[in-house]
Amino acid sequence: MIQLSNIEKTFRTARGPVQALTRVNLKVQEGEVFGIIGYSGAGKSTLIRLINLLEKPTSGTITIDGHDLTKLNERQLRKERRNIGMIFQHFNLLWSRTVAENIALPLELTNTKKSQRESRIAELIKMVGLEGKESAYPAQLSGGQKQRVGIARALVNNPKVLLCDEATSALDPKTTDSILSLLSSINQSLGITILLITHEMSVIQKICRRVAVLDQGCIVEEGSVTEVFQHPKQQITKEFIGSSDGDQEQKAMRLRDLAPKRATLVHLSADNPQLLQKNLARLLANTNLSIKVLGTERQDKGNQEKTLLAVEGTIHVMNDAFAAIRSEHAAIEVLNSNE
Numbered sequence: 001m002i003q004l005s006n007i008e009k010t011f012r013t014a015r016g017p018v019q020a021l022t023r024v025n026l027k028v029q030e031g032e033v034f035g036i037i038g039y040s041g042a043g044k045s046t047l048i049r050l051i052n053l054l055e056k057p058t059s060g061t062i063t064i065d066g067h068d069l070t071k072l073n074e075r076q077l078r079k080e081r082r083n084i085g086m087i088f089q090h091f092n093l094l095w096s097r098t099v100a101e102n103i104a105l106p107l108e109l110t111n112t113k114k115s116q117r118e119s120r121i122a123e124l125i126k127m128v129g130l131e132g133k134e135s136a137y138p139a140q141l142s143g144g145q146k147q148r149v150g151i152a153r154a155l156v157n158n159p160k161v162l163l164c165d166e167a168t169s170a171l172d173p174k175t176t177d178s179i180l181s182l183l184s185s186i187n188q189s190l191g192i193t194i195l196l197i198t199h200e201m202s203v204i205q206k207i208c209r210r211v212a213v214l215d216q217g218c219i220v221e222e223g224s225v226t227e228v229f230q231h232p233k234q235q236i237t238k239e240f241i242g243s244s245d246g247d248q249e250q251k252a253m254r255l256r257d258l259a260p261k262r263a264t265l266v267h268l269s270a271d272n273p274q275l276l277q278k279n280l281a282r283l284l285a286n287t288n289l290s291i292k293v294l295g296t297e298r299q300d301k302g303n304q305e306k307t308l309l310a311v312e313g314t315i316h317v318m319n320d321a322f323a324a325i326r327s328e329h330a331a332i333e334v335l336n337s338n339e
């Protein structure tokens, strides 16, 4: 169904070439849910963006349903892209449009008749469980509801493939579960092939049949989720599974290495996971701070997961944001200070 052969991707930058992907070979079967896991910077986003040719490979071929996308001209590619839906970590909704209008957007671009548009939107609203929210604006929705709009919009042209780019990373664990269940039922009822990228093994475990581990642009391990879970071969895979305390420590060190050099590292946690989501959204919405979610860590052999963030910005803006978060009964702990 999806086949990547000998994919190389090098970005040309002012500081010289950045090799994002090296000799990537991947086959995803029709109708399966396939996961790609990797740390920040491993090349996951580049890989998923290559599949609908939002990024062009430096070399190699990308075949979907027998069509080599790298050989198509712009017009053919636009047509082929209708077979590929995509959802994103931050939903990418238009804030000035209602739920129904956001879902309608791809149909407007293909000049679909109004009556057809309306019946398709009603069908999708029902499928993703957003009845009654048709006229709401994104700002009036929870994170999970926003992602449901994103899913409906991605499905509007009946695609054969759904690409999910960290689609649950901004959501709390309970909402993550409900979105993963929705994706699973869409996969089963529509037979749609799902390819998702994530930095969380729990996401892979819940929904994928097969998984590939991406490290520094290379696929280092691949197999059925059960096989990879039971017999991980690479150290990095063991870290994702967190099979021992040593692996957790390695993971923590690796996560922290991913932070920009001058960033302040913080742990964010809340007893109520809904709060964590709200606080993350608040931080991310603060345009004066640059925030990178590095991953989740479990500390002191406890069960509570903390989200590790790298924050960059002026100290007083940061302190104001942290104080606002603390006043919402969430904990934010600064791990280093770069002042």
Ligand SMILES: Nc1ncnc2c1ncn2[C@@H]1O[C@H](COP(=O)(O)OP(=O)(O)OP(=O)(O)O)[C@@H](O)[C@H]1O
Residues within 6 Å of the ligand: 011, 012, 013, 018, 019, 020, 038, 039, 040, 041, 042, 043, 044, 045, 046, 047
């Ligand atoms: N447009 C670009 N120009 C230059 N370098 C890029 C570009 N996009 C990605 N890279 C580089 O390619 C490598 C892989 O990045 P990519 O975003 O694919 O990783 P990732 O696994 O998705 O990480 P994250 O989850 O942090 O986005 C990184 O070294 C990144 O800096």
